[in-house]
Amino acid sequence: MAKPLEEVMRHPVHTVVTPEKRFWLLDYLSTVDHKKIGQMYVLVGVFYLIVGGLQALLMRVQLFSPDNHFVSYQLFNQLFTMHGTNMIFFAAMPLIFGLMNLIVPLQIGARDVAFPFMNAVSLWFTFVGALLVNISWFFGDAPSAGWFAYAPIGLNQFSPGHGMDFFIIGLQIAGFGSLMGAINFIATILNMRAPGMTLLRMPLFTWTSLVASGLILFAFPPLTVGLFLYMFDRLFGSHFFDAAMGGNPVLWAHLFWIFGHPEVYIVVLPAFGMISEVVATFSRKRLFGYTSMVFATVLIGFIGFMVWIHHMFTVGFGAMANSIFAIATMLIGIPTGIKVFNWLFTMWGGQIRFKTPMMFALGFLPTFVLGGITGVMLSAAPADYQYHDSYFVVAHFHYVLIGGVLFGFFAGLYYWFPKVTGRLMHEGLGHLNFWFMFIGFHLTFFPMHLAGLYGMPRRVPTYNAGVGLEIWNQLSTIGAFVMAVSIVLFAVNVAYAFIRGKKAGNDPWDARTLEWTIPSPVPEYNFAQRPLVRGLDPLWMAKEEGKATVPPAEPLGPIHMPSNSYLPLVMAVGLFIAGLAVIYHRLFFTVLGLEILALAMLYHSLNDDEGYHVLPEEQPLAKGEGA
Amino acid sequence: MRLKNRIGLLLLMIMLLFGLTGCQRAEMSVFDPAGPVAKMQLSIIMISIYIMSGIFVVAMGILVYVLIRYRSRRGQNQPPKQVEGSWVLELIWIVIPIILLGILVVPTVTSAFVLDEKPAGPNVLNVKVKASQFWWQFEYPDLGIVTAQELHIPTGTKVNLQLETTDVMHSFWVPRLAGKTDLIPGRTNTMWIQADQPGQFQGKCAEYCGASHGVMDFLVVAEEPQQFQAWVNKMKNQQVKPASELAAEGEKLFAQNCASCHAVAGTNYKGTLGPDLTGFAERSKVAGVLENNEENLRKWIADPAAIKPDSKMPRLPLNEKQISAVTAFLRSLK
Numbered sequence: 028m029a030k031p032l033e034e035v036m037r038h039p040v041h042t043v044v045t046p047e048k049r050f051w052l053l054d055y056l057s058t059v060d061h062k063k064i065g066q067m068y069v070l071v072g073v074f075y076l077i078v079g080g081l082q083a084l085l086m087r088v089q090l091f092s093p094d095n096h097f098v099s100y101q102l103f104n105q106l107f108t109m110h111g112t113n114m115i116f117f118a119a120m121p122l123i124f125g126l127m128n129l130i131v132p133l134q135i136g137a138r139d140v141a142f143p144f145m146n147a148v149s150l151w152f153t154f155v156g157a158l159l160v161n162i163s164w165f166f167g168d169a170p171s172a173g174w175f176a177y178a179p180i181g182l183n184q185f186s187p188g189h190g191m192d193f194f195i196i197g198l199q200i201a202g203f204g205s206l207m208g209a210i211n212f213i214a215t216i217l218n219m220r221a222p223g224m225t226l227l228r229m230p231l232f233t234w235t236s237l238v239a240s241g242l243i244l245f246a247f248p249p250l251t252v253g254l255f256l257y258m259f260d261r262l263f264g265s266h267f268f269d270a271a272m273g274g275n276p277v278l279w280a281h282l283f284w285i286f287g288h289p290e291v292y293i294v295v296l297p298a299f300g301m302i303s304e305v306v307a308t309f310s311r312k313r314l315f316g317y318t319s320m321v322f323a324t325v326l327i328g329f330i331g332f333m334v335w336i337h338h339m340f341t342v343g344f345g346a347m348a349n350s351i352f353a354i355a356t357m358l359i360g361i362p363t364g365i366k367v368f369n370w371l372f373t374m375w376g377g378q379i380r381f382k383t384p385m386m387f388a389l390g391f392l393p394t395f396v397l398g399g400i401t402g403v404m405l406s407a408a409p410a411d412y413q414y415h416d417s418y419f420v421v422a423h424f425h426y427v428l429i430g431g432v433l434f435g436f437f438a439g440l441y442y443w444f445p446k447v448t449g450r451l452m453h454e455g456l457g458h459l460n461f462w463f464m465f466i467g468f469h470l471t472f473f474p475m476h477l478a479g480l481y482g483m484p485r486r487v488p489t490y491n492a493g494v495g496l497e498i499w500n501q502l503s504t505i506g507a508f509v510m511a512v513s514i515v516l517f518a519v520n521v522a523y524a525f526i527r528g529k530k531a532g533n534d535p536w537d538a539r540t541l542e543w544t545i546p547s548p549v550p551e552y553n554f555a556q557r558p559l560v561r562g563l564d565p566l567w568m569a570k571e572e573g574k575a576t577v578p579p580a581e582p583l584g585p586i587h588m589p590s591n592s593y594l595p596l597v598m599a600v601g602l603f604i605a606g607l608a609v610i611y612h613r614l615f616f617t618v619l620g621l622e623i624l625a626l627a628m629l630y631h632s633l634n635d636d637e638g639y640h641v642l643p644e645e646q647p648l649a650k651g652e653g654a
Numbered sequence: 655m656r657l658k659n660r661i662g663l664l665l666l667m668i669m670l671l672f673g674l675t676g677c678q679r680a681e682m683s684v685f686d687p688a689g690p691v692a693k694m695q696l697s698i699i700m701i702s703i704y705i706m707s708g709i710f711v712v713a714m715g716i717l718v719y720v721l722i723r724y725r726s727r728r729g730q731n732q733p734p735k736q737v738e739g740s741w742v743l744e745l746i747w748i749v750i751p752i753i754l755l756g757i758l759v760v761p762t763v764t765s766a767f768v769l770d771e772k773p774a775g776p777n778v779l780n781v782k783v784k785a786s787q788f789w790w791q792f793e794y795p796d797l798g799i800v801t802a803q804e805l806h807i808p809t810g811t812k813v814n815l816q817l818e819t820t821d822v823m824h825s826f827w828v829p830r831l832a833g834k835t836d837l838i839p840g841r842t843n844t845m846w847i848q849a850d851q852p853g854q855f856q857g858k859c860a861e862y863c864g865a866s867h868g869v870m871d872f873l874v875v876a877e878e879p880q881q882f883q884a885w886v887n888k889m890k891n892q893q894v895k896p897a898s899e900l901a902a903e904g905e906k907l908f909a910q911n912c913a914s915c916h917a918v919a920g921t922n923y924k925g926t927l928g929p930d931l932t933g934f935a936e937r938s939k940v941a942g943v944l945e946n947n948e949e950n951l952r953k954w955i956a957d958p959a960a961i962k963p964d965s966k967m968p969r970l971p972l973n974e975k976q977i978s979a980v981t982a983f984l985r986s987l988k
Contacts, residue, residue, distance in 0.1 A: 100963045101865045173862050179839055180822040180864060270840030276823065277838060310724070316739035341825060341834045341861075343843035346770035350763045357755045361748060364709075368747040369739070371716045377734050378726035389721070396713050400706040407758060409765035410698040412833020413684050416825060416860040480699075482682025482829040484860040487868030491856065494681045571733075 046590065046639060057591040059143035060551055061128045064150050066447065068125030069440075071154055072118050077514065078161070079113035082106045084511060087471075087504040093492040103488035104171040105190070109161070111174030112194065116201055117157040119294040119428065122436050124149070124208050127236045127297060129447055130439075131212060133542035133549060134230045136221025136558045141214035143589045144631065149208035151599030156201025159606050163193035170194035173486060175283050176257070178268030178276040183261055189610055192261055196606040199254045200599075202247050209243035212236055221541065222580040223560035227321065230540045230564075231314060232439075234321050235300030238328040239293045245332065246289035253282030262609065277342060284335035292331040295427060296324060298435025299366060302388050305438045306370050308538045309385035310377030313564060316369040323362035323369075330359050340411045349408040356406035363399050367392065382536070383457030387438035390465045394430030398423060401476065416486075419479030425472045437464070437517075444521075445535045449548040450528030456520040463513035470506025474499035533576075539564035544576045552586040552641050585640040592636075598627045682829045682856045688876070689848045691832040694765050701761060705754050773812040773846050781805065782816045785824040785837045787863060788870040788962050789929050789942060799889045800917070802929030803942040805857070805874045808882035809849050817843040825861035828874050834860045849876035854938070865964035871942045892920030892932055897986040904983025911970050912980070918987060928967060934987040941965075951981050 048054075055063055086106050089097045098106065132140055140146050163169045170190035172181035181191050216237045220229070229237075257279065259265040266272035268279045307314045314320060336344065336352035370392065379385070401423040405411050414420055437460075445451050478499040483490050490496050534543040541558055542549075544566050556579035562568050565577045605620025687693040783805075784791040792805045807813045817826055819837040827834040828847065835845040849855065859870035877885065896902040908916075908923070915928035937946055941961055944950035953960070955977050958967040972980065 100868065104862075104865060104867075171865075177823055177862070180862065185822055185864065270838075275840060277841070311726075311733050313736040313738065315737060316744055319739065319744050341836045342838065343835060343841065346763075346766040350766050353762050353766070354759055357759065360755060361751050364747055364751050365744065367713060368716075368743070371713065371720060372737075372740075372743065374720045374724055375716075376737060377724050378730050379721065379724050380726045389717075392717055393714055396710055400710055403706055403755070403758070404699065404702040407698050407702055407762040409762060409769055409833070410695050410702065412769070412835070413692075413695050413699065413829065415834050416862075417827075480684045482684070482856065482858065484827065484858050484868075486862040489868050491682065491871070494856070495683070567736075 049591070054591065056596055057593045059139075059147050059589050059591060059595075061132050061140050061143065061146060062447070062549055062551075064146050065125045065128030065130075067150055068121045068128055068153070070125075071150075071157065072120075072122035072125055075113045075117035075121070075157060075161075079110050079118055080511065080514060082110040082113070084507055086110065087507040089488055090490070090500045091504045092497065092501075093490050095489065098488070100488045101171060104173075104486070105169040107486055108170050108173050108194075109164075112160060112170070112198075113157075114428070115174060115290065115294070116198060117153075117160070119432055120201075120205060121153055121157075123239070123294050123297045123432075124153070124205070126301070126436070126439050126443070127208075127212055127239075130443055130542060131233050131236050132215065132219070133446070133545065133553060134233045134540055135216060135219060135224055136541050136554060136560065137215060137219040138553045138557075138586065139589065140211050141219055142211050144592060144595065145207050146211055147592070147595035148598055149204040149211065151595045152204030152207070152602065153201045155599045155603040155606075156197045156199070156204060158197075159200060159603060160193055160197030163190050163197075166193070175280075175287060178257075178260070178274075178279045179270070181257070181261075182269060184269075192258075192610040195254050195257050195261065196610055199251065199258070200602055200606055202251055202254070203602075205243055206247045206251075209240040209247070212240040213244065216240075221554075221557050221560050224565075227318065228560055228563050228565075230300075231303035231317070231320055231324075232297065232300035235296040235303075235324050238324050239296045242289045242293045242296070242328050242331065246286045246293065249282045250286035253279055253286070256282075262612070277339075280339055280342065281335070284338040285332070288335040288338065289328075289331045291424075291427065292328055295431045295435075296328065298391075298432045298439070299324065301435045301439030301442070302370065302391055303373075304540065305384045305388040305442050306373050307564075308442070308536050309380045309382055309388070310374045311380075311537065312373055312377040313539075313567070314369070315373040315375070316365070317563060319365055320369050323365040326362040327359060330355060330362075334359065337406055337408075337411070340408045341415045353406050353408040353411075357403055360399060360403045360406075367396060367399070382441075383452065383454060383461060384438045384442035384536075386458060386461040387434050387441060390461060391430060391434035391438065394426060394434060394465075394468065398426030398430050401426060414479060416484055417479035418475045418483045418485055421485050422472050422475035422479060425475070429468055429472070434464075437461075442536065443542075444524065445531030446542055446547045446549065448524065448528075449531050449546075450524040451531050451535060452520045452524040452528060456516060456523060460513050460516040460520060463509055463516060467506045467509030467511075467513055470509060471503045472506070474502040474506075478503075534566070539567035541565055541577065544569075552588060555586070555643075556581050556583060583643045585642045587638055587640055589638045590636050592631070594627045594631050598624050601625075601627060682858075684829050686830055688830045688853060688855060689832065689850050691769060691847055692830055694768065695833050698758075698761050698765060702758055705758055709751070709754070769845070771846065772844055773814050777811065779807060779811055779813045780816070781807075781813055782818070783826060783837070784818050784820060785826070785859070785863075785870075786820040786966075787822065788859070788866040788965060790857075790870075790872040791929065794886075797886055797890070799886060800919075800930045801889065801932060803872050803939060804937050805872065806882060806885050807847070807849060807874060807876050808879040809852055809876050811879070812846050812848050815845050815847065817845065822863050823861045824859045824863050824870070826857065827860040828855050828857040830855045831874060836861055847874075849874070852876050852878055852881075866962035869943045869962055871939070873939065873942075889919065889933060892918070894918060894920045894987065896983055898982060900979050901982040901986045904979035904981065907972065907976055907980050908983050911972065915967070931984065931987060935985045936988055948981055948985065951984060952977055955980060 058064060085098060089095050089103055166189060168188035168190040172186055172191055179185055216233060256267040260267050266274040268274045268276045270276055303314055334352055334356045336348060337356045340349050405414055405423060441452060441457055478496055481495050483496050531547040533546055544558060545554060558577040559580035569577050601620045601623030605617050608616030608620055684696060687696050780796055782793040782795060789802060791802050793800045817835055817837045819839055824837040825834045826837060831849060832847045835843050853876055855874040857872040857874055859867055896905050913923035913925050915925040917924045917926060917930045919932040940946050940950045940954050957969055958965045
């Protein structure tokens with residue numbers, strides 16, 4: 028990326044002048060740096076994780092006993108709708124994108140993502156989309172049709188308030204953000220790898236991020252189309268999903284689940300990647316069966332598009348369709364099994380160190396295996412007629428989404444936190460955090476399997492008394508509060524790290540991949556010199572040769588950096604205004620918002636911003652590195 | 655210690671799964687099937703639990719062994735041997751799951767086709783199930799009977815259900831008799847059930863359908879064929895005569911306030927928007943959820959939305975005395 032000094036000098040002067048330091052808040056609002064964007068993604072994700080978690084606690088209090096009236100039935104329905112929506116779209120997705128932003132460019136030896144400006148647009152679209160859905164509480168009514176918003180319950184006739192409009196428009200805007208983010212990461216991973224990093228030398232987290240981005244690219248368009256049709260039905264009086272007027276409510280269900288099932292893999296595959304990194308590092312061993320891990324990842328992503336009917340086994344498509352999709356679903360168990368056994372055999376023969384990230388990875392294994400087991404059980408269509416829409420399903424997908432995604436995410440967060448902040452978290456607190464979460468989790472969700480098999484449907488604000496459901500619900504409620512404690516412990520640990528945490532150094536975990544060759548926190552240009560990659564785990568290779576770090580692939584030189592810009596934020600604000608206005612049929616403000624968006628895009632297209640250069644003498648951390 | 659805790663916890667959970675399944679009161683338990691459909695489904699559930707438990711035990715056995723055997727120890731100066739992988743092992747954990755899944759596929763597919771059959775013939779009872787927010791109607795087209803909230807079926811007979819909805823999606827679920835089939839606007843779905851023993855089987859709506867989804871209950875009442883026939887005869891030859899003066903007063907109020915939505919066989923009341931109330935006093939539940947007694951019936955009539963929010967039944971302009979009268983009339987509908 029860096030141009031020879033002479034070439035830089037021929038450019039207009041402004042390209043070599045480092046921009047003035049901005050106030051930190053303004054810096055973050057205008058940043059195009061993948062690391063700061065990643066941090067903000069993580070903050071958004073953690074915020075909605077807490078919001079969704081509080082909503083879950085309210086539901087668990089309501090379900091502590093039958094015929095409880097802690098919240099009204101309607102409020103309960105809003106709570107589970109917002110809980111699901113927040114957790115999937117505004118907690119899991121931003122957390123995944125956050126860690127992808129923070130780590131993927133570092134793992135492939137890049138200085139930023141391929142399109143830094145678009146990266147900021149993705150973040151702010153996600154941000155305003157989440158905001159739009161969640162402010163519905165303050166505009167009278169939150170959506171209450173469930174996170175998959177089946178028609179016709181979500182259409183005007185049965186959801187007359189504006190809550191569902193907020194849901195549709197907000198998801199649409201956030202979805203644009205996700206799509207752009209995916210395109211960005213595909214371009215980044217395919218084009219910006221350091222010299223020598225072939226595809227089969229990429230760390231597994233990068234691989235899973237690539238596959239997840241590919242899934243987003245193909246899975247989000249059906250959702251976008253579906254949401255557009257939904258928007259026309261609700262706001263402009265069309266009848267795509269209204270059976271009474273010749274529409275078909277099952278069409279929405281198809282579009283939603285064609286998106287919805289790959290969505291599971293979109294969030295869980297990067298978590299698999301994090302687990303792979305953590306297990307290899309803390310066993311001090313190369314990932315066992317790297318190639319088959321990569322192929323398993325690709326295979327899961329591929330088959331993931333051919334199983335969506337298993338969410339709709341009870342719709343009545345007939346034995347043939349159900350059998351085909353049952354078998355396709357079972358097939359996913361095979362590459363998933365490959366992954367589990369490869370993780371186990373990575374540890375086999377290793378020197379396992381029980382640091383906090385590893386604890387979460389080890390907690391992930393039995394939990395996720397249980398989630399996979401119930402997944403195969405659910406795939407047997409005739410048996411699924413019993414499980415479907417019962418608490419058994421609730422248990423299953425929480426085992427996958429918490430046991431898989433959240434445990435994986437916490438493993439990754441504890442693992443990379445020192446890289447991002449330069450500080451180490453407290454190990455004792457970390458272990459405490461893990462045990463509270465692990466025990467709380469199983470206490471909450473294991474009983475739900477049984478509640479479901481004893482006849483408890485999901486999405487119910489009350490349940491039949493005296494048929495053996497009370498005890499399981501009470502255990503779940505207690506477990507939910509134990510999990511809440513674990514989140515508090517996590518917050519304490521983060522605060523501890525910032526106040527008293529030890530300095531991390533480049534490589535606190537004796538790790539294997541490129542991100543650990545550079546200082547913590549990472550300088551804005553990441554690599555003063557791009558590294559030369561000669562195999563899988565380049566840092567480990569260097570260590571084996573007795574060298575301190577990976578050899579550089581280029582001499583020191585000026586580094587070309589993109590300029591900060593407020594335009595992504597302006598564009599998102601424009602879309603937010605348009606979205607809010609269209610919900611209330613305010614044509615003027617809708618057009619105004621879209622004009623702000625269009626003008627910002629036009630300005631960005633016409634503005635010839637060449638960025639700036641960081642000269643070698645401005646790279647204090649570069650000295651000594653790569654020498 | 656940590657390790658032991660973990661193992662203990664896992665064992666406890668497995669014991670919970672297998673140990674406690676047998677000792678529950680089982681009105682709605684999938685583990686206590688009362689007909690061939692639920693039995694077939696339970697057998698697949700059990701096969702899959704056995705197969706999957708085997709895989710779980712193997713994987714966790716390896717995990718536990720690895721965690722004990724390969725913990726880092728003091729004095730390990732050299733890093734461990736870096737192993738690339740093993741194609742033999744990869745092949746093993748591809749082939750064995752394929753075989754196990756193959757075992758699971760057989761009952762899955764055969765049962766799917768058996769459950770998909772549409773039984774017909776003179777020995778099959780046809781019932782049209784119509785769901786609305788938040789109640790169930792059961793129509794016996796061959797017998798000319800309409801009832802609501804309680805589906806009467808004879809034991810040992812295949813019952814062919816035609817499922818339709820008048821508004822949003824619902825799902826028909828009687829855990830002890832059969833898994834779910836959805837009721838979808840613009841579609842007619844079918845399923846069949848059969849009860850092998852007499853009894854009352856709790857049914858639930860299993861597809862989220864609005865504010866009162868959680869209390870959209872119904873009952874399946876399975877009776878010996880003779881008793882079922884007796885019930886059919888009674889339903890077909892209804893004669894409504896109020897038992898008391900209060901009930902007669904109640905009938906007048908019913909005609910003014912209720913009859914536009916509710917039907918009662920043997921009278922001129924033919925409303926179809928709400929549940930058919932023929933033989934109401936014989937039902938075991940009010941509105942499908944409350945025990946059928948005078949107090950609960952009064953409570954329901956006084957304020958339906960307090961029991962089922964968003965219920966289509968309005969709060970009628972009746973005073974206490976009038977409610978007593980209507981209650982008396984309804985309780986005389988035997």
